[in-house]
Amino acid sequence: MEQTFQSAYQEEEQRLNATIAEIDKQLDRLRGIEVYTGHDFTEQVLEAGREEKRQSLAKSLTAPYFGRLDFQGDRDKTPKPLYIGKIGVDHEEVGDQPMVIDWRAPIASVFYSFTGGDDPAAYEAPEGTIEGLVYLKRNLVIRKQILERVSDTYDRNSDQPAVSDEFLVYRLGENKDNKLRDIVSTIQAEQDKIIRAAKNTALIIQGVAGSGKTTVALHRLAYLLYQYKEQVTAEKMIIFAPNHMFLDYISDVLPELGVGDIQQNTFADWALKLLDLGLPLADASETLDYWFESEGGMPEVNDEVPGRFKGSIGFMNMIRSCLESMEGASVPEADFMPWEGAVLKRSMILHWFNEEYKPYPLAKRKERVMARIHRWVEMELKKSPSAAALKERKKKASQREKSYAGKWPKYEPLVLYKQMFKALKLQAGWPEELLEGIPDGVLKSTQKDLKKDVIREEDLPALLYIHYLLNDISSEQRFDHIVIDEAQDFSPFQVAVLDLFVKGHSFTILGDLSQGIHAYKGVHDWEELSSLFAAKQTAYFALTRSYRSTMEIIEFANRILEKGVNSDLLAVPVFRSGNPVRMIPYGGQAQKRLEDLRQGMHKLSSGEYRTVAILTRNLKDANELYEQLLPDVPELHLIDGKKQAYEGGLSVLPVYLSKGLEFDAVIVADADPQHYGASAWDAKLMYVGCTRALHELWLMHEGPVPEYLQNMHEDIAATGW
Numbered sequence: 014m015e016q017t018f019q020s021a022y023q024e025e026e027q028r029l030n031a032t033i034a035e036i037d038k039q040l041d042r043l044r045g046i047e048v049y050t051g052h053d054f055t056e057q058v059l060e061a062g063r064e065e066k067r068q069s070l071a072k073s074l075t076a077p078y079f080g081r082l083d084f085q086g087d088r089d090k091t092p093k094p095l096y097i098g099k100i101g102v103d104h105e106e107v108g109d110q111p112m113v114i115d116w117r118a119p120i121a122s123v124f125y126s127f128t129g130g131d132d133p134a135a136y137e138a139p140e141g142t143i144e145g146l147v148y149l150k151r152n153l154v155i156r157k158q159i160l161e162r163v164s165d166t167y168d169r170n171s172d173q174p175a176v177s178d179e180f181l182v183y184r185l186g187e188n189k190d191n192k193l194r195d196i197v198s199t200i201q202a203e204q205d206k207i208i209r210a211a212k213n214t215a216l217i218i219q220g221v222a223g224s225g226k227t228t229v230a231l232h233r234l235a236y237l238l239y240q241y242k243e244q245v246t247a248e249k250m251i252i253f254a255p256n257h258m259f260l261d262y263i264s265d266v267l268p269e270l271g272v273g274d275i276q277q278n279t280f281a282d283w284a285l286k287l288l289d290l291g292l293p294l295a296d297a298s299e300t301l302d303y304w305f306e307s308e309g310g311m312p313e314v315n316d317e318v319p320g321r322f323k324g325s326i327g328f329m330n331m332i333r334s335c336l337e338s339m340e341g342a343s344v345p346e347a348d349f350m351p352w353e354g355a356v357l358k359r360s361m362i363l364h365w366f367n368e369e370y371k372p373y374p375l376a377k378r379k380e381r382v383m384a385r386i387h388r389w390v391e392m393e394l395k396k397s398p399s400a401a402a403l404k405e406r407k408k409k410a411s412q413r414e415k416s417y418a419g420k421w422p423k424y425e426p427l428v429l430y431k432q433m434f435k436a437l438k439l440q441a442g443w444p445e446e447l448l449e450g451i452p453d454g455v456l457k458s459t460q461k462d463l464k465k466d467v468i469r470e471e472d473l474p475a476l477l478y479i480h481y482l483l484n485d486i487s488s489e490q491r492f493d494h495i496v497i498d499e500a501q502d503f504s505p506f507q508v509a510v511l512d513l514f515v516k517g518h519s520f521t522i523l524g525d526l527s528q529g530i531h532a533y534k535g536v537h538d539w540e541e542l543s544s545l546f547a548a549k550q551t552a553y554f555a556l557t558r559s560y561r562s563t564m565e566i567i568e569f570a571n572r573i574l575e576k577g578v579n580s581d582l583l584a585v586p587v588f589r590s591g592n593p594v595r596m597i598p599y600g601g602q603a604q605k606r607l608e609d610l611r612q613g614m615h616k617l618s619s620g621e622y623r624t625v626a627i628l629t630r631n632l633k634d635a636n637e638l639y640e641q642l643l644p645d646v647p648e649l650h651l652i653d654g655k656k657q658a659y660e661g662g663l664s665v666l667p668v669y670l671s672k673g674l675e676f677d678a679v680i681v682a683d684a685d686p687q688h689y690g691a692s693a694w695d696a697k698l699m700y701v702g703c704t705r706a707l708h709e710l711w712l713m714h715e716g717p718v719p720e721y722l723q724n725m726h727e728d729i730a731a732t733g734w
């Protein structure tokens with residue numbers, strides 16, 4: 014066995030050296046060509062191509078590939094070794110098989126989908142399905158041109174059993190810094206299916222915590238750009254994520270995959286820019302305070318709370334009906350008279366508005382009608398009897414055109430939205446009965462807000478929809494693809510509006526209902542989103558394996574789901590064992606809590622862990638703890654929702670802000686019933702907190718713990734330090 018390994022290592026080392034030499038040669042040749050800076054367009058295009066090649070070759074030079082697949086397709090006589098890398102590299106001689114195959118190429122899918130066994134494997138090539146046999150699947154770790162590790166996950170000629178998870182476990186055991194990384198060398202078959210799913214589908218992915226949802230979505234974008242080169246561009250793809258710190262946390266993955274220029278934003282910031290309201294959004298901390306910091310736990314959530322109601326399709330329909338009813342009341346009541354004696358009948362204006370320009374959206378129809386009126390005025394002016402009369406009429410007409418335009422409703426989203434909520438002082442003829450369905454609480458709080466020009470995040474879908482109904486958007490303005498991460502916090506109305514802004518329902522929508530801690534605005538069931546699309550436009554995937562945490566942490570978190578949330582969306586761990594989860598009672602008095610938390614953080618961070626976090630139940634506690642710990646732990650960071658970047662190292666943050674992030678070690682502070690009640694929502698918060706830990710999870714508490722943390726099996730949890 015040792016000998017086989019030695020020879021495999023030597024073989025791979027030789028091959029690596031040969032590959033590096035070839036890449037070097039190609040790079041030298043390209044660098045030897047003088048950079049073109051002239052004005053000839055064809056030459057400029059050629060130069061851009063050379064520059065792109067220089068950059069990609071330079072990138073692949075440090076680690077040209079990560080995997081080898083020996084595959085014999087049904088048309089091959091012998092198995093061919095295929096080397097798979099982040100970037101494909103061709104031989105210089107045209108016609109040869111590539112030296113390194115891009116991980117996104119069709120044949121590379123076999124590397125990911127093949128999980129062992131003697132059965133043939135297959136992949137979809139442009140010319141149809143190709144079947145064949147896999148002889149070898151090998152992982153190679155190359156760092157700075159040095160071959161560090163050779164690990165076979167399948168060898169048809171060996172009598173040893175396949176060890177398919179060994180390499181994955183090795184990768185998962187690594188410690189994390191402050192950024193999410195790519196996973197091209199260990200993409201799992203279930204993830205690969207999502208990455209390579211067809212473009213024009215609204216994919217909805219329910220994935221347990223740590224199942225790689227965010228990571229998979231980013232790889233999918235890279236795949237779509239490769240596979241649909243002719244149809245999509247990076248600039249027209251967008252990722253929506255919950256906040257800017259999270260965006261910073263994921264910001265390295267796409268560049269690592271050689272992809273740039275994809276838009277990454279929060280829904281709120283994107284919407285505000287598009288709407289150009291000239292107003293900032295009300296501070297979200299008010300809403301968060303209300304839901305997360307209220308004494309006595311979370312207030313009751315039902316479909317009448319503002320977030321749920323204003324995120325509903327019912328509200329969307331209400332807005333459409335209001336706008337439709339406004340159509341009839343658009344054209345001012347009187348005829349248009351540019352000067353005494355000249356009359357443009359209202360019936361003619363109505364005809365233009367209702368017939369000729371009907372296909373246009375409202376704001377455009379008004380624009381067109383006003384332009385038509387102007388043209389009519391010009392024709393009439395030509396009939397003026399004298400130069401003096403012409404001058405006089407021109408002046409009058411210009412004033413009256415302006416005042417006539419002022420009599421039309423103002424086609425601006427915020428103006429109309431405000432009018433809609435004013436309801437009782439109907440200006441544009443909103444039918445009152447349409448507004449009857451608005452819950453009283455929503456009506457009153459929104460009226461109060463709008464009076465003071467306060468716009469909240471939950472108002473944005475409605476404003477965007479009104480903007481769309483007024484102006485429409487052209488095909489060029491539409492996105493080629495939209496990714497929604499943490500989609501359980503999105504409302505159906507948000508997704509329905511985004512559907513108007515994307516071509517072909519091309520969505521990747523990912524989330525985890527078990528982490529639905531923003532239930533006051535998000536969906537409670539994926540049906541709420543899948544029902545927005547026709548059955549053939551949507552597909553549902555479930556990711557159940559969790560890659561982030563050790564088996565002990567996953568089993569512990571599963572028990573919380575079972576007992577506290579009553580959910581069956583349990584995670585299946587990868588076989589990676591670590592220490593039991595620790596349940597540590599504080600040593601009694603109040604100052605002992607602080608001392609124990611400080612000591613806990615010190616213990617966890619003095620070893621090999623690079624990122625350690627203390628999660629508190631709310632922001633107030635995080636602020637306090639940060640102030641108290643800072644003198645002893647000057648390198649501590651406070652994550653309070655205002656941060657733009659996640660700095661890694663040691664952090665303290667409220668548990669609801671930890672969603673999406675991960676840390677080598679986590680301490681959940683105050684894991685007691687005073688801080689975490691018995692409700693499913695409290696259990697979800699606890700679940701989110703526990704699933705942030707990769708290797709080590711400690712829960713520190715005063716007195717007894719909530720019921721869903723009790724009676725854990727001793728293999729999973731231990732008590733005390």
Ligand SMILES: Nc1ncnc2c1ncn2[C@@H]1O[C@H](COP(=O)(O)OP(=O)(O)OP(=O)(O)O)[C@@H](O)[C@H]1O
Pocket residue numbers: 181184185194195196199200201204220221222223224225226227228229525528560561672673674675704
């Ligand atoms: N196939 C894989 N190979 C190696 N690491 C993986 C793989 N899939 C996921 N991971 C790792 O698992 C961790 C969790 O991934 P990610 O954050 O994308 O999951 P998630 O489902 O979005 O999590 P959550 O919902 O809990 O925020 C990351 O460290 C990621 O690198």
